[in-house]
Amino acid sequence: MRDADMTILHIDQAGPLMTVQDMGRPGRIGVGLSPGGAMDRAALIEGAALLGLSEVVAGIEMAGLGGTFRTDAPMRFALTGARMDAQIDGQPLRWNASHLLHPGQDLRIGGVQAGAYGYLVPAGGVRGEGVLDSRSAHLSVGLGAPLAAGDTLVIGQDPKRDRPLQIIVPDDRLSGGLLRIMPGPQTQMFDPATRQRLTQITFGRGARSSRTGSPLDYDGHRLGPSGSRGPVSDFIRVGDVQITGDGTPFVMLAECQTVGGYPRIGTVIADDLSRVAQAASGAPLRFEWMTIAQADAAYRSVGQHLREAAAQVRPLVRDPADIPDLLSYQLIDGVTAGDP
Amino acid sequence: MSQLTKAPQMDLHPMGQDGILVRFGDGFEVATQPALTAARVIEHARIEGVVEIATALASVLVRFAPDRISRAQLADRLREMLLQPSVDADDGPGRLWTIPAVFDGPQLADVARHAGLTETAAITALTDARLSVLAIGFAPGQPYLGHLPDAWDMPRQTDLTPEVPAGALVTALRQLVLFANPSPTGWRWIGRCAFVPFQPDRPDPFALQAGDCVQFAATDAGTIDQLRRNQPDGLGGATCATLT
Numbered sequence: 266m267r268d269a270d271m272t273i274l275h276i277d278q279a280g281p282l283m284t285v286q287d288m289g290r291p292g293r294i295g296v297g298l299s300p301g302g303a304m305d306r307a308a309l310i311e312g313a314a315l316l317g318l319s320e321v322v323a324g325i326e327m328a329g330l331g332g333t334f335r336t337d338a339p340m341r342f343a344l345t346g347a348r349m350d351a352q353i354d355g356q357p358l359r360w361n362a363s364h365l366l367h368p369g370q371d372l373r374i375g376g377v378q379a380g381a382y383g384y385l386v387p388a389g390g391v392r393g394e395g396v397l398d399s400r401s402a403h404l405s406v407g408l409g410a411p412l413a414a415g416d417t418l419v420i421g422q423d424p425k426r427d428r429p430l431q432i433i434v435p436d437d438r439l440s441g442g443l444l445r446i447m448p449g450p451q452t453q454m455f456d457p458a459t460r461q462r463l464t465q466i467t468f469g470r471g472a473r474s475s476r477t478g479s480p481l482d483y484d485g486h487r488l489g490p491s492g493s494r495g496p497v498s499d500f501i502r503v504g505d506v507q508i509t510g511d512g513t514p515f516v517m518l519a520e521c522q523t524v525g526g527y528p529r530i531g532t533v534i535a536d537d538l539s540r541v542a543q544a545a546s547g548a549p550l551r552f553e554w555m556t557i558a559q560a561d562a563a564y565r566s567v568g569q570h571l572r573e574a575a576a577q578v579r580p581l582v583r584d585p586a587d588i589p590d591l592l593s594y595q596l597i598d599g600v601t602a603g604d605p
Numbered sequence: 606m607s608q609l610t611k612a613p614q615m616d617l618h619p620m621g622q623d624g625i626l627v628r629f630g631d632g633f634e635v636a637t638q639p640a641l642t643a644a645r646v647i648e649h650a651r652i653e654g655v656v657e658i659a660t661a662l663a664s665v666l667v668r669f670a671p672d673r674i675s676r677a678q679l680a681d682r683l684r685e686m687l688l689q690p691s692v693d694a695d696d697g698p699g700r701l702w703t704i705p706a707v708f709d710g711p712q713l714a715d716v717a718r719h720a721g722l723t724e725t726a727a728i729t730a731l732t733d734a735r736l737s738v739l740a741i742g743f744a745p746g747q748p749y750l751g752h753l754p755d756a757w758d759m760p761r762q763t764d765l766t767p768e769v770p771a772g773a774l775v776t777a778l779r780q781l782v783l784f785a786n787p788s789p790t791g792w793r794w795i796g797r798c799a800f801v802p803f804q805p806d807r808p809d810p811f812a813l814q815a816g817d818c819v820q821f822a823a824t825d826a827g828t829i830d831q832l833r834r835n836q837p838d839g840l841g842g843a844t845c846a847t848l849t
Contacts, residue, residue, distance in 0.1 A: 291656075291657070291668075292656065292657045292668075293745075293811075294657065294659045294666060294668075295657070295658070295659025295660060295666070295741065295814075295815060296741050296745060296746055296803075296811040296813075296814070297741045297742045297743065297744055297745040297746055297747055297785075297803070297811075298745040298746075298803075298811075396805045396806075397805065397810065406744065406745050406803075407786075408805060447619060447621075447622070448619060449618065449619060449620055449621075449626075450618035450619075450620055450626045450628055450632070450664075451632065454632075494633055496632045496633055497630075497632065497633055497634060497635055497662055497663050498661070498662055498740075498742070499626075499628075499632075499661050499662065499663065499664050500620070500626065500659065500661050500664065500666045500742075502620060502621050502624065502666075503621075504621055505621075522742070522743055523742045523743070524661060524740065524742030524743055532619075532620065532621045532622075534622055535621075535622060557619045557676070560619075560622050561622055561671060561675075561676055563622070564622040564623065564671045564672075566670070566671075566672050569672070
């Protein structure tokens with residue numbers, strides 16, 4: 266079934282790990298399903314803000330490499346998250362901006378220039394049949410699959426199709442930085458000196474990072490709990506920093522398991538998880554402890570985050586120097602020939 | 606009707622910016638009954654702003670919307686309701702699942718020896734036991750079932766079995782795990798069933814809930830194979846009765 270207002274997005278080429286993602290399936294930890302959803306949730310929120318949407322919609326997450334896209338009707342979209350090389354019919358596109366793709370044009374998104382996960386967010390959102398209230402692929406449990414060449418996606422109706430193109434300049438989250446961490450149920454298993462040392466080490470995102478989480482590499486004396494006895498298996502959540510047997514911190518991300526038996530030193534606050542997901546290998550990551558009160562004060566609902574992002578977008582004003590075909594523009598529209 | 610008569614040791618811990626973990630014991634022991642009872646009490650209270658309640662082996666995770674209820678307000682409510690000497694938590698009747706299974710696993714003999722039983726007596730013990738879903742995790746819908754009689758308190762094996770199939774029943778620590786997917790395991794493989802704990806296209810994708818009762822009904826390998834091949838609902842011939 267296809268509604269007249271629906272647009273079809275054709276995928277002619279696809280990177281190896283390109284998936285549809287929204288805000289995931291929260292609320293199911295008790296039955297063993299982690300929330301999943303976009304690795305960089307801020308990117309979907311900024312996409313919605315750029316497009317003037319009142320809610321976050323499902324977009325395409327591109328890990329490391331994008332693809333080639335065509336549309337059968339004019340389609341507004343935003344490019345957010347990891348900066349990638351993008352062009353429409355050979356014309357380079359600004360990242361962190363909204364754009365318009367016409368039928369007959371080719372949108373090509375290449376490799377990342379900074380960060381790990383880029384997003385293509387269509388204004389109408391990726392529609393179609395979801396599973397358990399979400400369109401997100403949750404690959405670790407076999408829900409959905411990566412997108413492939415030849416796939417088509419149904420895009421919903423654009424609620425603001427005449428809105429001018431916009432840009433946003435988000436705070437940098439693509440090159441590592443500070444991870445604010447709050448205490449959790451097992452923080453006391455680590456002695457004060459170890460908790461202090463966590464903040465003094467410069468970590469790097471490990472090569473085995475995936476949608477389930479990121480191991481953090483570091484040099485020197487290994488981190489570990491004070492006792493030798495392992496805790497009873499308990500819930501583990503996105504953001505928890507588990508210290509595995511060899512002393513490696515592992516930050517749990519979107520598709521993490523729901524129960525774990527390794528001790529957790531604390532929980533990275535939600536706003537800083539994008540930094541973990543987007544850090545290139547070699548980008549420095551450091552921890553800074555927050556009290557519970559500070560972490561709670563830093564909480565933002567998705568709605569609040571979207572309102573804040575919407576306040577930061579501004580119209581894309583093109584610099585004439587950036588317009589290669591300046592002479593073809595009707596620059597004197599409305600000017601009439603004067604009397605001689 | 607269940608009661609929290611002797612309040613067990615209970616602590617509240619932060620678990621993320623929108624979570625409180627109610628933990629029973631010191632973090633090193635399994636305490637499923639207080640956790641299940643507490644989860645029922647919290648569910649019954651229908652606290653405004655609570656968006657998720659989940660039970661693990663010795664804890665209950667309560668997730669909340671911080672823009673609707675503060676951590677301090679929620680913690681006060683939880684302490685108030687859980688530290689009362691006696692709390693009514695009539696959650697209505699429970700559920701009993703009867704799941705056909707065949708106990709022909711390669712380590713049945715090993716397990717029977719650990720338990721000091723003949724293989725036949727071990728199978729009888731496995732099918733006589735009315736087990737509880739102690740927790741669900743590691744894979745969607747995958748249940749941890751217990752507890753088996755004391756004789757079944759055997760450690761994990763030292764080697765890892767590289768793979769057991771979906772539906773495998775494995776045991777250790779007086780518990781049984783029913784694997785949702787093919788998986789490596791350090792537990793001993795004693796049998797299998799055709800029950801699929803998580804099937805996204807089923808009206809109820811997650812069949813089991815923490816606190817459900819499960820009893821296995823012994824059948825033969827051919828029946829399990831047939832059930833695995835031909836079962837639109839993925840329940841593997843299981844039936845679910847309401848306990849009165």
